[in-house]
Amino acid sequence: MAGDDLRMKLLYLENRESLARFLFPNEAQVIMGIAQVDDTLRLPLYAMSLNETPSLSIEEQVALIERITAVSKSVELGRRYFPRCNEALDKIMDSEDLLEVAGYNSNLPEEREMKRKKFMELQDLFKMAFDQDKQESISSSIPI
Numbered sequence: 001m002a003g004d005d006l007r008m009k010l011l012y013l014e015n016r017e018s019l020a021r022f023l024f025p026n027e028a029q030v031i032m033g034i035a036q037v038d039d040t041l042r043l044p045l046y047a048m049s050l051n052e053t054p055s056l057s058i059e060e061q062v063a064l065i066e067r068i069t070a071v072s073k074s075v076e077l078g079r080r081y082f083p084r085c086n087e088a089l090d091k092i093m094d095s096e097d098l099l100e101v102a103g104y105n106s107n108l109p110e111e112r113e114m115k116r117k118k119f120m121e122l123q124d125l126f127k128m129a130f131d132q133d134k135q136e137s138i139s140s141s142i143p144i
Contacts, residue, residue, distance in 0.1 A: 012093070016089060017037070017071055023126050024130060027085075031081070034074075035073040082133045084128075092122065
């Protein structure tokens with residue numbers, strides 16, 4: 001993979017991981033611990049000039065691939081143990097819903113109310129998904 005492709009993949013995975021940590025902090029911490037995400041080097045995902053050819057040193061490429069592998073492993077473990085939560089994360093990451101909620105600040109009361117309602121809908125979606133995953137794990141004796 002080229003440097004930019006690696007950075008974009010890592011950016012997507014880390015954004016997904018950050019959202020999971022925000023919505024499910026305890027569960028995400030366990031999954032990330034198992035995947036040993038914190039043992040990998042965090043590289044800055046700095047923007048490059050469009051006129052420059054992005055290049056990474058061998059060490060940077062290795063660190064980037066190690067980080068992608070660890071974060072990918074945490075995502076896959078999350079999919080295994082929290083499938084409904086991950087479906088909800090997929091829906092958010094692959095849609096405009098998150099951008100809509102996190103978007104620009106508005107002083108218009110109707111827009112603030114719309115964003116608040118959308119946020120509450122997303123929160124309910126995640127709570128329901130988490131409760132279903134938790135209930136399924138309890139009934140099937142899978143430790144969480």
